[in-house]
Amino acid sequence: MGTGVQTPAIDGYRPQAPFLDELFEDDGTPRPTARALVEELRRLGPEGLIEAGRRRDAIFMQQGITFETKGADDGEGATKERPFPLDLVPRVLSGQEWRDIKRGLAQRIRALNHFVDDVYHAREIVREGLVPWRLVASCPHFARAVHGIRPPGGVYTHVAGCDLVRHSDGTWKVIEDNVRIPSGISYVLENRAAMARLVPELFASYRVRPVDHYPQLLLSALRSVAPSAESEATVVVWTPGPANPAYFEHAFLARQMGVELVEASDLVVRDDVLYMRTTRGLERAHAVYRRLDDDFVDPLEFRPDSLLGVPGLIRAYRAGSVAIANAFGTGVADDKAIYCFVPDMIRFYLGEEPILENVKTYLLSDPEVLAHVLDRLDQLVVKPTGESGGKGVMIGPHADEVELQRMRRVISTHPDRWIAQDVVRLSTVPTVGVDASLQPRHVDLRPFAVFGERIDIVPGGLTRVALEDGSLIVNSSRGGGSKDTWVLEDGDDADRAGPPIADTQPPALPDLRYGAWTGQQQQQQQQTR
Amino acid sequence: MLARIAHELYWLGRNLARAEFTARAVEAVFQAELQGTSETTPGVSFGSGGLLAMFGDVSEEPIRPRNGRALGQLTLDAERPGSMLASIERAREGARTVRDVISAEMWEAINTTALGLREGGQLFGAHPPAPAGPSLASQYVKERTALIWGVANRSMLRDEAKCFLDAGGLIEISDMVLRMLRVALPVSDSAPADGHALILLQAVGGFHAYLRAVTAPPNARPVARFLLFERAYPDSVAACVDSLHEVFTTADAGPRNSKPVLRVSRLAADLDFQRRALPDGAELTGICEQTQQELARIDQDVAERYFAGAAAAGLRR
Numbered sequence: 001m002g003t004g005v006q007t008p009a010i011d012g013y014r015p016q017a018p019f020l021d022e023l024f025e026d027d028g029t030p031r032p033t034a035r036a037l038v039e040e041l042r043r044l045g046p047e048g049l050i051e052a053g054r055r056r057d058a059i060f061m062q063q064g065i066t067f068e069t070k071g072a073d074d075g076e077g078a079t080k081e082r083p084f085p086l087d088l089v090p091r092v093l094s095g096q097e098w099r100d101i102k103r104g105l106a107q108r109i110r111a112l113n114h115f116v117d118d119v120y121h122a123r124e125i126v127r128e129g130l131v132p133w134r135l136v137a138s139c140p141h142f143a144r145a146v147h148g149i150r151p152p153g154g155v156y157t158h159v160a161g162c163d164l165v166r167h168s169d170g171t172w173k174v175i176e177d178n179v180r181i182p183s184g185i186s187y188v189l190e191n192r193a194a195m196a197r198l199v200p201e202l203f204a205s206y207r208v209r210p211v212d213h214y215p216q217l218l219l220s221a222l223r224s225v226a227p228s229a230e231s232e233a234t235v236v237v238w239t240p241g242p243a244n245p246a247y248f249e250h251a252f253l254a255r256q257m258g259v260e261l262v263e264a265s266d267l268v269v270r271d272d273v274l275y276m277r278t279t280r281g282l283e284r285a286h287a288v289y290r291r292l293d294d295d296f297v298d299p300l301e302f303r304p305d306s307l308l309g310v311p312g313l314i315r316a317y318r319a320g321s322v323a324i325a326n327a328f329g330t331g332v333a334d335d336k337a338i339y340c341f342v343p344d345m346i347r348f349y350l351g352e353e354p355i356l357e358n359v360k361t362y363l364l365s366d367p368e369v370l371a372h373v374l375d376r377l378d379q380l381v382v383k384p385t386g387e388s389g390g391k392g393v394m395i396g397p398h399a400d401e402v403e404l405q406r407m408r409r410v411i412s413t414h415p416d417r418w419i420a421q422d423v424v425r426l427s428t429v430p431t432v433g434v435d436a437s438l439q440p441r442h443v444d445l446r447p448f449a450v451f452g453e454r455i456d457i458v459p460g461g462l463t464r465v466a467l468e469d470g471s472l473i474v475n476s477s478r479g480g481g482s483k484d485t486w487v488l489e490d491g492d493d494a495d496r497a498g499p500p501i502a503d504t505q506p507p508a509l510p511d512l513r514y515g516a517w518t519g520q521q522q523q524q525q526q527q528t529r
Numbered sequence: 530m531l532a533r534i535a536h537e538l539y540w541l542g543r544n545l546a547r548a549e550f551t552a553r554a555v556e557a558v559f560q561a562e563l564q565g566t567s568e569t570t571p572g573v574s575f576g577s578g579g580l581l582a583m584f585g586d587v588s589e590e591p592i593r594p595r596n597g598r599a600l601g602q603l604t605l606d607a608e609r610p611g612s613m614l615a616s617i618e619r620a621r622e623g624a625r626t627v628r629d630v631i632s633a634e635m636w637e638a639i640n641t642t643a644l645g646l647r648e649g650g651q652l653f654g655a656h657p658p659a660p661a662g663p664s665l666a667s668q669y670v671k672e673r674t675a676l677i678w679g680v681a682n683r684s685m686l687r688d689e690a691k692c693f694l695d696a697g698g699l700i701e702i703s704d705m706v707l708r709m710l711r712v713a714l715p716v717s718d719s720a721p722a723d724g725h726a727l728i729l730l731q732a733v734g735g736f737h738a739y740l741r742a743v744t745a746p747p748n749a750r751p752v753a754r755f756l757l758f759e760r761a762y763p764d765s766v767a768a769c770v771d772s773l774h775e776v777f778t779t780a781d782a783g784p785r786n787s788k789p790v791l792r793v794s795r796l797a798a799d800l801d802f803q804r805r806a807l808p809d810g811a812e813l814t815g816i817c818e819q820t821q822q823e824l825a826r827i828d829q830d831v832a833e834r835y836f837a838g839a840a841a842a843g844l845r846r
Binding site for chain 2: 061062063064237242247250251252254255259260261262263265266276277278279280281
């Protein structure tokens with residue numbers, strides 16, 4: 001690795017103070033875990049990165065790993081298919097870091113699951129005075145229709161994705177919970193597959209923990225909650241249809257799990273039992289991994305104008321003849337206003353101290369807090385409670401005076417529809433820029449947890465990266481990209497022996513001769529047989 | 530399997546076969562029209578005009594010989610629903626919908642074909658880029674569809690899904706062959722023997738097979754007979770109908786009283802009977818027409834039995 005003098009990072013790469021850079025120390029030397037990676041990146045050089053980028057785009061287009069954007073430049077608003085933006089520099093997490101994150105997430109998800117159960121049953125946390133009922137009931141995703149229903153195993157949040165960020169002091173914080181239909185796992189798997197194909201040399205000195213078992217984890221979790229006594233449970237993935245932006249992921253999961261991908265027109269409820277229409281008549285479905293919002297699932301109970309729903313599904317769900325993942329009504333737990341109470345939930349339900357911290361958040365329904373927030377709006381981030389995907393978010397330090405004024409008015413009119421948070425100094429990771437030079441860009445992390453009989457979390461998760469300089473918004477709908485996330489196994493490369501080879505000698509391949517062929521060898525060979 | 534998915538697969542098969550046979554026909558006609566015909570009244574009439582007629586196009590403008598534009602319309606005109614490009618695009622849309630059922634390799638093969646064909650393959654360096662021009666594009670589609678079917682045969686489970694995909698392909702192949710024969714066969718009762726029916730064989734890719742299987746020179750009647758009845762040739766109508774019977778028997782839950790299965794098996798028997806009963810030089814246009822109509826009825830039966838009536842078919846756990 002040299003003496004350190006000739007390693008000025010990669011040709012002038014400088015971490016941006018005060019943000020923490022995950023691959024480089026503040027002085028520009030690579031961190032211990034990143035040294036080999038930086039060395040390989042340097043060897044690859046700008047030409048190598050550009051070439052790999054070209055191949056990446058071609059591969060993603062061929063595989064149809066694309067998303068559609070409105071063509072802003074031509075002004076026509078025509079949608080255009082673009083390859084999914086994967087950055088070629090991976091993000092590296094050590095085994096120890098990951099263990100902490102994993103414990104913290106499992107704890108948090110368990111508490112959120114308790115909370116959903118509590119909200120639709122005894123409401124103990126409300127009676128204890130920890131969470132105001134007004135907040136719960138006014139939450140747009142609170143579902144009266146599922147009051148009193150307890151799904152098999154008491155699991156509601158089968159799939160959870162919490163968004164984590166890393167503060168400049170190195171601590172991980174949860175910035176948002178997502179226990180409705182978190183998406184992005186397909187990109188985690190596809191990113192890894194693409195990286196291994198495009199830049200295998202980067203993996204050379206590392207043992208990266210695999211991620212490709214996620215579909216099997218999900219399938220067994222779904223099977224474990226499916227109400228099917230006599231036979232193997234039939235699991236289906238329910239998509240709103242090919243026009244949905246996440247359709248790729250729906251099809252991906254169905255294919256990887258080997259189950260049917262259904263649309264509403266394929267499903268029908270008869271006598272409180274869910275069936276799907278097949279070429280051989282109706283067949284029962286026991287567990288549904290649904291990828292559409294509560295609002296649309298059943299026109300009889302939720303939005304009556306939904307054409308994407310299956311009439312009677314809630315009845316079947318209530319009768320216990322079908323398991324739904326995630327359960328209906330879980331949206332109450334990932335509401336942005338409820339978020340502030342998650343640490344209290346962990347203490348209340350589990351009797352533990354939270355391992356992962358929240359970002360300091362202000363609920364604006366309190367007039368005193370509101371006044372305080374309005375005063376220092378230019379130092380805070382404001383988010384609407386009912387939205388997701390980075391919509392409507394205003395970042396105070398990046399906003400001009402006009403925007404701040406407008407926001408002050410909006411917030412004062414409906415304080416309960418907004419929350420304010422301290423600005424988190426998101427950590428940065430070197431990212432390939434347009435000219436193939438590396439630039440520090442802000443990242444977050446969305447690990448995916450599967451809750452069946454236990455909680456399993458796939459090592460790593462989706463790292464989203466803001467591709468614009470200084471931007472803190474990482475959502476792919478708003479110009480974000482993604483990175484492969486490496487969780488390293490403990491120990492170094494030396495003990496990478498691989499599994500032992502079975503102690504048998506298979507016969508040589510017929511008609512293959514190794515080495516120079518002589519009559520003598522032939523005789524020897526015949527003798528040894 | 531899901532009725533909707535079965536339907537999509539069936540049409541995926543049809544669209545792929547349609548694109549392939551369009552490509553073959555276009556290429557054959559393109560080659561033939563570069564040269565003039567040696568006689569004034571050729572035994573078969575199959576040129577750009579015949580090609581358009583084969584695809585059900587009755588355009589008002591008179592078709593001039595060597596109409597390069599017609600070939601262009603049939604291959605790379607995205608606006609024309611019958612063009613090769615449009616078939617491939619539809620196949621891609623269908624494949625996108627059934628992405629979870631077909632293998633990843635197969636989806637990639639189809640997607641790459643469509644991307645390569647769009648805008649002459651300039652998009653995102655899809656390799657190998659499809660060369661522009663009707664003839665080269667046809668060549669490309671021929672190769673790519675061979676690849677797609679090869680991948681499907683090697684990577685897909687021989688289950689219902691594969692059956693419906695194959696069924697679509699088979700029914701489309703026999704339909705295309707019949708269409709071509711109906712357009713090209715001479716209406717007159719005389720049986721010209723000028724060897725010009727070669728173009729028909731080239732248009733379905735059966736030239737070599739014919740030469741090995743049949744001793745008669747490639748005149749209109751023996752060629753038509755070969756394309757209709759020769760079971761050893763996989764793209765002949767009889768062979769397709771036989772295979773169709775096989776896949777429906779596999780896919781159907783109760784093949785003994787299934788309408789499409791019965792109809793296909795009657796058609797297969799009928800073709801076999803005609804092959805034995807008809808003398809060598811017999812006229813075949815009538816049989817072509819009947820067979821094509823029968824195939825259309827099979828198509829309807831398939832839609833009724835497998836794709837639409839699922840709800841009425843009763844509960845099955």
